[in-house]
Amino acid sequence: xxxAITLTIDEVEVTGRKGQTIxxxxxxxxxxxxxxxxxxxxxxxxxxxxxxxxxNNRPVAACTQPITEGMIVLHDTEPLxxxxxxxxxxxxxxxxxxxxxxxxxxxCELQALAYRFGITAPQYPYxxxxxxxxxxxxxxxxxxxxxxxxxxxxxxxxxxxxxxVFQFFGRGAQKKLGVNAEARLAxxxxxxxxxxxxxxxxxxxxxxxxxxxxxxGRRLYDLQPIxxxxxxxxxxxxxxx
Amino acid sequence: MSDxxxxxxxxxxxxxGRDRSRLMDILEAVQGQFGWxxxxxxxxxxxELSMPRAEVEGVVSFYAFLHQQPTGKAIxxxxxxxxxxxxxxxxxxxxxxxxxxxxxxxxxxxxKITLEHTSCLGMCDQGPAAIINGTVITHISTDTVKEIVHTxxxxxxxxxxxxxxxxxxxxxxxxxxxxxxxxRKHGPVIFSVMEPFLALKNALAMNPAxxxxxxxxxxxxxxxxxxxxxxxxxxxxxxxxxxRRFVLCNADEGEPGTFKDRVLLTECPHMVFxxxxxxxxxxxxxxxxxxxRGEYQYLKNYLENVLAERREAGLxxxxxxGKAGFHFTIRIQMxxxxxxxxEETALINSCEGLRGEPRDRPPFRAQQxxxxxxxxxxxxxxxxxxxxxxxxxxxxxxxxxxxxxxGTKLFSVSGDCNRPGIYELPYGITLKDLLVxxxxxxxxxxxxxxxxxxxxxxxxxxxxxxxxDLATGGSIIVFGPGRNIIEIAGQFLDFFIExxxxxxxxxxxxxxxxxxxxxxxxxxxxxxxxxxxLEELGKTVKTMSRCGLGQTSPNPVxxxxxxxxxxxxxxxxxxxxxxxRTFDLDSALQEAVRIQGRQPVHFQD
Ligand SMILES: Cc1cc2nc3c(=O)[nH]c(=O)nc-3n(C[C@H](O)[C@H](O)[C@H](O)COP(=O)(O)O)c2cc1C
Ligand code: SF4
Numbered sequence: 126x127x128x129a130i131t132l133t134i135d136e137v138e139v140t141g142r143k144g145q146t147i148x149x150x151x152x153x154x155x156x157x158x159x160x161x162x163x164x165x166x167x168x169x170x171x172x173x174x175x176x177x178x179x180x181n182n183r184p185v186a187a188c189t190q191p192i193t194e195g196m197i198v199l200h201d202t203e204p205l206x207x208x209x210x211x212x213x214x215x216x217x218x219x220x221x222x223x224x225x226x227x228x229x230x231x232x233c234e235l236q237a238l239a240y241r242f243g244i245t246a247p248q249y250p251y252x253x254x255x256x257x258x259x260x261x262x263x264x265x266x267x268x269x270x271x272x273x274x275x276x277x278x279x280x281x282x283x284x285x286x287x288x289x290v291f292q293f294f295g296r297g298a299q300k301k302l303g304v305n306a307e308a309r310l311a312x313x314x315x316x317x318x319x320x321x322x323x324x325x326x327x328x329x330x331x332x333x334x335x336x337x338x339x340x341x342g343r344r345l346y347d348l349q350p351i352x353x354x355x356x357x358x359x360x361x362x363x364x365x366x
Numbered sequence: 367m368s369d370x371x372x373x374x375x376x377x378x379x380x381x382x383g384r385d386r387s388r389l390m391d392i393l394e395a396v397q398g399q400f401g402w403x404x405x406x407x408x409x410x411x412x413x414e415l416s417m418p419r420a421e422v423e424g425v426v427s428f429y430a431f432l433h434q435q436p437t438g439k440a441i442x443x444x445x446x447x448x449x450x451x452x453x454x455x456x457x458x459x460x461x462x463x464x465x466x467x468x469x470x471x472x473x474x475x476x477x478k479i480t481l482e483h484t485s486c487l488g489m490c491d492q493g494p495a496a497i498i499n500g501t502v503i504t505h506i507s508t509d510t511v512k513e514i515v516h517t518x519x520x521x522x523x524x525x526x527x528x529x530x531x532x533x534x535x536x537x538x539x540x541x542x543x544x545x546x547x548x549x550r551k552h553g554p555v556i557f558s559v560m561e562p563f564l565a566l567k568n569a570l571a572m573n574p575a576x577x578x579x580x581x582x583x584x585x586x587x588x589x590x591x592x593x594x595x596x597x598x599x600x601x602x603x604x605x606x607x608x609x610r611r612f613v614l615c616n617a618d619e620g621e622p623g624t625f626k627d628r629v630l631l632t633e634c635p636h637m638v639f640x641x642x643x644x645x646x647x648x649x650x651x652x653x654x655x656x657x658x659r660g661e662y663q664y665l666k667n668y669l670e671n672v673l674a675e676r677r678e679a680g681l682x683x684x685x686x687x688g689k690a691g692f693h694f695t696i697r698i699q700m701x702x703x704x705x706x707x708x709e710e711t712a713l714i715n716s717c718e719g720l721r722g723e724p725r726d727r728p729p730f731r732a733q734q735x736x737x738x739x740x741x742x743x744x745x746x747x748x749x750x751x752x753x754x755x756x757x758x759x760x761x762x763x764x765x766x767x768x769x770x771x772x773g774t775k776l777f778s779v780s781g782d783c784n785r786p787g788i789y790e791l792p793y794g795i796t797l798k799d800l801l802v803x804x805x806x807x808x809x810x811x812x813x814x815x816x817x818x819x820x821x822x823x824x825x826x827x828x829x830x831x832x833x834x835d836l837a838t839g840g841s842i843i844v845f846g847p848g849r850n851i852i853e854i855a856g857q858f859l860d861f862f863i864e865x866x867x868x869x870x871x872x873x874x875x876x877x878x879x880x881x882x883x884x885x886x887x888x889x890x891x892x893x894x895x896x897x898x899x900l901e902e903l904g905k906t907v908k909t910m911s912r913c914g915l916g917q918t919s920p921n922p923v924x925x926x927x928x929x930x931x932x933x934x935x936x937x938x939x940x941x942x943x944x945x946x947r948t949f950d951l952d953s954a955l956q957e958a959v960r961i962q963g964r965q966p967v968h969f970q971d
Binding site for chain 2: 169171184190204208216288290293296300303305306
């Protein structure tokens, strides 16, 4: 294998392939670097910044940084984990996240990350923005209160569905998710088979009428912490030795 | 109307070859013709360019100067920069509201005048300032507000408000602006006599590698803030693979307190364009773009004319200056009110007709910049230095300034000093000497490098301005006795909140949270823990943000916490035992009080 690249992540030697990012190489090695805006099939967005790691004393996003031979990556450090925790808190206070009444509870990646980081309540004051719910579409809700602007639906619609149903409008604190119509989701060409519908990590984009098919308590992250499927790889590898 | 719109947009799109990478120009033309960009206009534009309407709307909604609502015939954009406000900008703003009977963001009921705030206009030495439909009005006082409103109501023509023209080229028939240059100190590199076109001649007599070698020997570093060695940047771009290459000039000048590039474009445009042409020769590019901030629209015709002159003189175009095989053209790309577009990858996106969001690196612009081609981006002043280096020789340039920082630097000085304006001084000057030069000896603090730089206290006035110590893109704002340093830090935070692109969580949310806590301290409700809270939050935003904007946005707070800690501590109170001051009962009850229409019984005085 001539395109193998060896790097070190927190003193663990990891072998990746040319063209991989730090995050991909870490995943393959069973090292979980927290992330919200990254998913396998999409180009990286680097909006959530949770995967920030240190390389040569400089912070870089693991989801966009290509690996190089001999690279030394610091990931599971006290300050970085603190900053990651702070970012998760920010996402909670920026929107209106009422976990107990949210039908994504248990399958929500933001909530799962909060659990993983031991967060019970955010340390920052809630900003309580006023945001609309768009229920115009017969089969889909768009609840802006829960949107964390990760951009996964924007990219999925473009890259997987060949459409542009979602897009960011405005900028700064006023930036928000918009749709490809004058105002309503119902007036876009969104289809029930669109991959974009499966891309939302939180409860902003939901299919109607299927919310409680699996009861709370038996959902994905009720059963195992987020990231454990990646970490299981490392355990399996260790067992084989 | 609708047919008009249809035909108008069709023609505009055709004029730009229905090229969606020219969306900025197209949208500006649509707004120029129809006054604003309606939902229907977005639809029609999207259809003409065969792109989703959401992408057009994403762009329109990103830029402050593009309007999705109808506006008045005259739009007053009042500068909300710290320097203007130190000169009485707040009072002028209040009076505008009173005279017009509207708030900021609103239009008078007769549809004549819209009132808006805007981030720093780059008129810091002659504020309070406003731009009205592209015309700059400086030195506005509470006495002149009435007249401005009256004239706009009567004529809707802001040019009627310009009675005298500023010195130098500001009086040129293509500018005719009341803006003044205020050049206070002429130095050897920028503001001294130049032998016309000698630099270009010298460059073309060498081969491109030799030109880059000279730039390296001169030890030229970027004047836009980051200070990257220019020769090295050119080398990378030259070596990168690509059919086309580009030279981009960053004239977005948005850092509050900076206005030197405006003066350079007004007084030395040939020097700027010549520097770009030399860069084109050195890296093998045939196309150059000047990204001009929307606020400097009033310079556009003048600059276009200078370009035309250079074309006629054979200094641009095919086989220019008699050099067979070397072709170079320059066009001007207008911005539309977004500070973040000064960040080089955001600038490229904006030039390509996209939202002005920065890009992830890698790929680097030297390899994949504008339209995916190898691209050099330099600041306006950097290009001027290039021209002088090629005219006078690298050794001449290298002996000016300090060891690691050769040459001179332009400082844009504003705030509490007797002689605000532009100073060309060699690197290596102390802050103290600079303060004497500008008449600001009694300063209690100096903002060096704008909000993204640092606020230095008198204990640091012996520090030296150069890349090794106090680096700066040139913004110097002097704070005199009686200024509230924390309040100013808060205003700088407002700037970053307004100008963040909003892409990433730390910058989009973190700055809002920083401001909340600074406000609390300003309201006299600060607690000792708040300082550590601000530091931790600031460090999070700095470390985790994607681009230079977020990475520097907490600096107003962090550097004042470091250098003016006493000022913060004086405003803090230790909370009573077991009381949580953060909780403000009155404001927590506000909404309930509003709904119920009465105060809660227990808490009435
Ligand atoms: C938010 C932000 C705004 C910037 N604004 C400007 C600007 O207005 N003008 C400028 O020359 N550089 C600006 N820069 C720096 C540019 O990214 C880039 O470093 C510079 O244009 C390179 O030119 P130089 O090497 O000649 O300085 C900005 C950077 C950031 C992060
Ligand atoms: S740091 Fe701020 S300005 Fe830069 S990409 Fe992130 S949100 Fe945008």
